[in-house]
Amino acid sequence: MPFDKSLLRECPTLHPTETEFGSPIEYLSRAEVCALGAEFGLIKVVPPPGWKPPFSLAPSFLFHTRTQKLGDLGLCNRSRMFFVESMNRFMQMSGLKPRNSWLSGYLKPIHTYDLYLAFKELFPAVTDLSTLTREDAWRLNRKMGVDTCGWRLLHSFKEVLWPYAQFLARNGDNFDFPTTLTDNPDCCIVCSKSHSPTTMLMCDNCDDAYHMKCLVPALETVPDGTWYCDRCLVGSGEYGFEENPELRYNLWEFVQDCQNFERDFYEVHGAQGTPLTVEKIERIFWRRVEEGTSDVKVKYGADIHNSTNGEVSGFPTADYPPLSSGRSREVEQYARHPWNLTQLPFAKGSLLNQIQRQISGMTVPWLYVGSLLSTFCWHVEDHYTLSANYCHFGNMKTWYGIPSAYADKFEDHMRQLAPDLFQRQPDLLHQLVTLISPSDLAQVGIPVVSTRQGPNEFVVTFPRVYHAGFNCGFNLNEAVNFSMDSWLPIGEKAVEDYRIIRKENVFDHYKLIENILRSFERDGPGEWRGRGELIEQCLSSFSAFVQRQASLVGRLKSDRFSEKHMCTRLAHPAAPITPKDEAVARFVPTDAKQKSGLKAVANDNNDKLCDICRTFLSHQYCLINNRNHRFGNWYKGRPKKIPMTPEEWPYVAQRTGTDVAVEIAWKESGACLQQVSGLSLEIKTESNLYTEHVRPKRKLSEAAAQGAKKQRNLRSSAIKEPPRPQKRSVKEETPPAQPTSKTPVNSIFRELNRLDILRLCLQCTANECGENGERVPRFSEIVYEREFDDMAAVVSSARARLKQYASESGEVSGGEVSGAEAIGTACL
Numbered sequence: 001m002p003f004d005k006s007l008l009r010e011c012p013t014l015h016p017t018e019t020e021f022g023s024p025i026e027y028l029s030r031a032e033v034c035a036l037g038a039e040f041g042l043i044k045v046v047p048p049p050g051w052k053p054p055f056s057l058a059p060s061f062l063f064h065t066r067t068q069k070l071g072d073l074g075l076c077n078r079s080r081m082f083f084v085e086s087m088n089r090f091m092q093m094s095g096l097k098p099r100n101s102w103l104s105g106y107l108k109p110i111h112t113y114d115l116y117l118a119f120k121e122l123f124p125a126v127t128d129l130s131t132l133t134r135e136d137a138w139r140l141n142r143k144m145g146v147d148t149c150g151w152r153l154l155h156s157f158k159e160v161l162w163p164y165a166q167f168l169a170r171n172g173d174n175f176d177f178p179t180t181l182t183d184n185p186d187c188c189i190v191c192s193k194s195h196s197p198t199t200m201l202m203c204d205n206c207d208d209a210y211h212m213k214c215l216v217p218a219l220e221t222v223p224d225g226t227w228y229c230d231r232c233l234v235g236s237g238e239y240g241f242e243e244n245p246e247l248r249y250n251l252w253e254f255v256q257d258c259q260n261f262e263r264d265f266y267e268v269h270g271a272q273g274t275p276l277t278v279e280k281i282e283r284i285f286w287r288r289v290e291e292g293t294s295d296v297k298v299k300y301g302a303d304i305h306n307s308t309n310g311e312v313s314g315f316p317t318a319d320y321p322p323l324s325s326g327r328s329r330e331v332e333q334y335a336r337h338p339w340n341l342t343q344l345p346f347a348k349g350s351l352l353n354q355i356q357r358q359i360s361g362m363t364v365p366w367l368y369v370g371s372l373l374s375t376f377c378w379h380v381e382d383h384y385t386l387s388a389n390y391c392h393f394g395n396m397k398t399w400y401g402i403p404s405a406y407a408d409k410f411e412d413h414m415r416q417l418a419p420d421l422f423q424r425q426p427d428l429l430h431q432l433v434t435l436i437s438p439s440d441l442a443q444v445g446i447p448v449v450s451t452r453q454g455p456n457e458f459v460v461t462f463p464r465v466y467h468a469g470f471n472c473g474f475n476l477n478e479a480v481n482f483s484m485d486s487w488l489p490i491g492e493k494a495v496e497d498y499r500i501i502r503k504e505n506v507f508d509h510y511k512l513i514e515n516i517l518r519s520f521e522r523d524g525p526g527e528w529r530g531r532g533e534l535i536e537q538c539l540s541s542f543s544a545f546v547q548r549q550a551s552l553v554g555r556l557k558s559d560r561f562s563e564k565h566m567c568t569r570l571a572h573p574a575a576p577i578t579p580k581d582e583a584v585a586r587f588v589p590t591d592a593k594q595k596s597g598l599k600a601v602a603n604d605n606n607d608k609l610c611d612i613c614r615t616f617l618s619h620q621y622c623l624i625n626n627r628n629h630r631f632g633n634w635y636k637g638r639p640k641k642i643p644m645t646p647e648e649w650p651y652v653a654q655r656t657g658t659d660v661a662v663e664i665a666w667k668e669s670g671a672c673l674q675q676v677s678g679l680s681l682e683i684k685t686e687s688n689l690y691t692e693h694v695r696p697k698r699k700l701s702e703a704a705a706q707g708a709k710k711q712r713n714l715r716s717s718a719i720k721e722p723p724r725p726q727k728r729s730v731k732e733e734t735p736p737a738q739p740t741s742k743t744p745v746n747s748i749f750r751e752l753n754r755l756d757i758l759r760l761c762l763q764c765t766a767n768e769c770g771e772n773g774e775r776v777p778r779f780s781e782i783v784y785e786r787e788f789d790d791m792a793a794v795v796s797s798a799r800a801r802l803k804q805y806a807s808e809s810g811e812v813s814g815g816e817v818s819g820a821e822a823i824g825t826a827c828l
Contacts, residue, residue, distance in 0.1 A: 025349030058310030370471030394475025
């Protein structure tokens with residue numbers, strides 16, 4: 001439906017006094033402000049008159065941009081595009097005619113992806129279409145909004161989608177495909193070796209290389225015609241923005257680039273010489289996003305995090321402008337002001353003070369240089385913290401926000417729209433690459449608020465508030481995270497949510513809580529005046545954490561573990577001791593910002609995270625002996641082989657047609673479509689079926705390209721001996737209850753099995769090695785960075801101090817009060 005701004009609410013705008021503005025955390029923690037944050041999710045803060053810090057970026061500031069194609073950002077459009085591309089690869093490899101994206105001849109056009117989702121929802125267990133009744137056909141018709149009688153739609157499903165639907169059903173929930181562990185494009189993506197080039201296949205879509213023996217089931221002859229890997233047939237759902245880090249702009253160069261784009265844009269959409277209104281730009285933006293055919297591309301300088309003095313922030317800092325430039329007292333005041341985004345994370349009352357280290361993009365601000373229609377997609381902040389965004393200068397930035405009370409409903413709705421995409425990318429909403437119209441959300445009962453941010457204005461997002469927006473022209477903004485007392489329980493929920501989707505933690509939540517308790521016990525009420533409720537929350541949370549850790553250690557203790565007690569953290573002993581020919585790769589985190597296109601950088605937290613769930617290794621964890629490189633019993637050797645008749649061989653007869661594709665998709669021997677050879681049916685390619693690839697293919701160097709060409713020639717010239725009817729072939733034997741795996745091993749464990757020692761949190765150790773550690777390899781270790789007695793002492797000391805204040809307050813007030821009330825009064 002067209003974008004309808006009337007369905008959205010305007011977020012509140014606050015105008016604090018100069019005194020109120022001087023204490024941002026205290027001001028935002030007021031009950032009335034917190035109530036606004038809970039109701040709206042976003043608030044706009046306008047500084048007092050006269051507060052305007054001088055822009056202080058150095059002239060040497062340079063940045064590169066990411067290219068955003070608006071038509072690819074809509075969730076429904078991208079899901080449909082991925083599905084049709086993967087389906088037509090399947091059809092091409094099966095020797096069948098590619099399918100159109102849309103089914104015509106009905107009351108309304110029906111997209112093949114929508115029909116697939118409807119059938120999967122109504123008949124998830126159906127393996128034989130002949131078992132469906134007329135009533136079933138009518139149910140499908142009603143679901144798709146077509147005539148409620150007749151078999152036509154079900155017949156279209158059979159002709160167009162049934163072979164591919166069966167193939168996906170055979171894949172099940174297995175979307176964990178092999179990932180490369182080397183930069184060499186000529187290496188097999190499974191074994192990371194480049195030997196036996198005559199037995200290597202290259203996917204005709206992604207150019208990844210595979211040894212035929214590394215496929216499951218293995219191939220013994222090279223297929224004729226087109227061949228695609230499982231990742232390209234099933235689809236991985238991966239998407240990222242194009243970037244060219246070598247092409248860097250200064251601000252003036254980017255302004256000129258923006259002016260050229262705006263001039264062309266206004267010629268198409270506006271009256272000559274008349275600028276477009278923000279309202280019209282907004283309608284054009286959402287129309288472009290919702291049109292899957294839109295080819296509009298825009299540039300956005302996002303997540304800029306230079307480290308040179310004068311290039312970190314647009315605010316004055318202690319290091320820039322330099323003292324030699326004769327900086328004034330006013331500049332000094334702005335450099336120390338708590339609303340300066342280099343200072344806000346550590347302002348009085350912010351819990352991030354207790355992290356005791358700098359985190360780029362969280363406690364160190366990032367810069368954003370926008371252009372017309374450039375966008376930031378739906379997302380929440382790391383660890384569900386609050387954020388503050390300041391506009392230094394330029395055009396309006398339009399914001400949309402969803403109150404945190406509706407975050408679960410928003411996530412559920414997004415998963416319902418593209419369930420298979422979320423199966424492939426569980427952390428999709430943390431990747432900052434997906435949009436859906438705010439008015440569409442409002443139509444399904446998810447309230448959305450909106451605001452427009454101009455120069456010298458702050459927009460604050462509250463905990464776990466999904467937000468998105470776009471730029472109405474060139475502008476320069478800056479953003480950072482901070483926290484308040486009310487964030488603490490939401491931050492703990494973030495840790496548990498991250499564990500499920502394996503999102504990397506940015507800091508150690510329970511170490512933060514421990515630091516708060518130690519500070520309270522050590523420093524007394526001075527810093528914690530009026531914050532008794534926070535201390536009680538910390539005591540409750542940390543006590544529960546200690547109990548969980550102690551319970552897990554108690555269950556895991558066995559003769560397979562030794563214990564290591566230490567005062568400081570050991571460096572990760574990841575490098576293998578066993579000899580290897582290939583270089584050992586550490587686990588590469590799938591951080592949302594890296595997935596959205598950032599150049600990968602070394603992560604100093606990598607050795608402090610669980611190698612499986614990516615949570616921080618707090619206080620106690622396990623070092624798993626993996627010198628045999630068989631963690632999880634993933635490598636069990638090749639399965640036994642049983643005879644297979646010539647009729648079962650997938651290459652026999654070289655028949656064509658839908659029935660053959662269906663038969664291949666359901667045969668044990670055809671569980672992986674890479675066994676399908678080129679069939680004799682001539683494929684008629686339709687020009688409208690092959691759109692520009694959403695994610696650019698890996699660009700090979702000239703030498704690598706020559707190597708790829710050589711491998712293709714080797715593949716096509718390989719000698720193939722056809723199967724003889726009198727000779728019995730063999731097929732892989734698999735347990736009857738389990739479908740054939742689509743990949744040799746879980747790629748996560750395949751990467752980890754290249755290490756001699758694994759770091760796992762206690763919960764992942766219990767999950768993978770048994771609740772009592774019965775499958776843990778011998779000579780593994782439980783590491784105690786903090787003894788349980790020390791952790792219990794922290795709780796005991798803080799609780800005693802809390803009780804002391806409660807007692808003192810009780811004597812003064814003449815009655816019993818809670819610990820929270822005690823600190824609230826005794827600390828006054």
